[in-house]
Amino acid sequence: xxxxxxxxxxxxxxxxxxxxxxxxxxxxxxxxxxxxxxxxxxxxxxxxxxxxxxxxxxxxxxxxxxxxxxxxxxxxxxxxxxxxxxxxxxxxxxxxxxxxxxxxxxxxxxxx
Amino acid sequence: xxxxxxxxxxxxxxxxxxxxxxxxxxxxxxxxxxxxxxxxxxxxxxxxxxxxxxxxxxxxxxxxxxxxxxxxxxxxxxxxxxxxxxxxxxxxxxxxxxxxxxxxxxxxxxxxxxx
Numbered sequence: 197x198x199x200x201x202x203x204x205x206x207x208x209x210x211x212x213x214x215x216x217x218x219x220x221x222x223x224x225x226x227x228x229x230x231x232x233x234x235x236x237x238x239x240x241x242x243x244x245x246x247x248x249x250x251x252x253x254x255x256x257x258x259x260x261x262x263x264x265x266x267x268x269x270x271x272x273x274x275x276x277x278x279x280x281x282x283x284x285x286x287x288x289x290x291x292x293x294x295x296x297x298x299x300x301x302x303x304x305x306x307x308x
Numbered sequence: 309x310x311x312x313x314x315x316x317x318x319x320x321x322x323x324x325x326x327x328x329x330x331x332x333x334x335x336x337x338x339x340x341x342x343x344x345x346x347x348x349x350x351x352x353x354x355x356x357x358x359x360x361x362x363x364x365x366x367x368x369x370x371x372x373x374x375x376x377x378x379x380x381x382x383x384x385x386x387x388x389x390x391x392x393x394x395x396x397x398x399x400x401x402x403x404x405x406x407x408x409x410x411x412x413x414x415x416x417x418x419x420x421x422x423x
Contacts, residue, residue, distance in 0.1 A: 200351075229411075239352070239397065239413035252410045286351050296342045297411065299351035 198223065200289050200300035208306045214275040217303045221268050221289030227251075228270040229297060230262060233284040242285075245270055246292050277307045320420045327385040331398035331414050334379060338400040342411070343372060343383045345394045352397060355383070385419075393421045 201220040209215050221228050230242040241254040245264035262272040268289075274281055284304050288297035321327045333341070339360040344352035358365045358372045358381075365372050371384040381398050395418050399411040 231411075231413075238415045239399075239411075241410050241412070244410060254410070288351075296354050296357050298354065299344075301349070301351045 200287055200298055202285075202287050202300035202303050204303060205301065206304045206306075208308060209277050210308055211277055211279060213277050214273060215277060215305060216271050216273045217285055217287075217305070219270045219272075219287030219289075219300060221270070221287075222298055225289035225291055225298075226268055227290040227292040227297075228264055228268065229288045229290070230270070230272050231286045231288065232256075233286055233302070234282075239286070242272065274305075279307050281305065282307045317415070318418045318420065320422060321388050322422050323388060323390060325388055327383075327388045327392070327419060329383045329385075329396050329398075329417055329419065331381040331383075332379060333381060333398070333400050333412075335400060335412070336376075336379065340401040341372070341374060341381050342399045342401075343370075343381075344397045344399060344413075345392075346397065346416070347394045355396075388419075388421050390421050390423060393419055395419075 229244040
């Protein structure tokens with residue numbers, strides 16, 4: 197079956213702009229989590245959605261937001277981009293029980 | 309606070325040897341642990357997981373050991389192959405029983421396999 201699909205793969209934005217990233221989970225998976233990966237901070241949890249509800253949130257500013265649709269697809273949005281937002285943004289899906297997550301290949305965001 | 313750390317940033321092993329990657333965690337409430345492998349340009353790939361009610365779990369060429377007394381996790385890779393070269397992450401979920409909605413990752417260790 198198809199894995200976790202993230203689009204776009206690469207993105208270049210200017211400071212102050214906003215960006216929306218998309219994630220399509222594995223079919224049947226109801227939980228979607230988002231992580232930010234940088235060389236300095238490693239993998240950091242952003243938020244998790246389950247059945248269209250945010251179930252958990254990491255320690256990121258309010259500029260980072262997300263949502264989940266009824267088909268479990270998820271989007272995350274970053275407003276007023278800063279240079280420090282340059283990172284690999286990873287999405288992971290899970291059936292929603294106590295199983296490990298399956299990650300997508302990520303969206304590489306570069307803010308200039 | 310909770311943190312998951314790896315003892316060494318890099319590990320170089322000879323092809324065919326066994327590799328051991330270590331990880332320490334600080335959250336005693338963690339009950340679920342996962343090892344991931346990440347290759348360049350890809351997302352983390354699940355290797356093996358273990359729950360806190362177990363001490364050891366084996367997969368294909370990999371074994372995870374959990375020592376709850378000292379809050380230590382290790383990944384053993386048997387007969388290491390060039391394809392095992394990647395960055396390895398340990399992760400834990402300190403949420404207790406139920407849905408594992410947040411994973412805390414270690415910084416990552418690079419495994420380099422010498423031919």
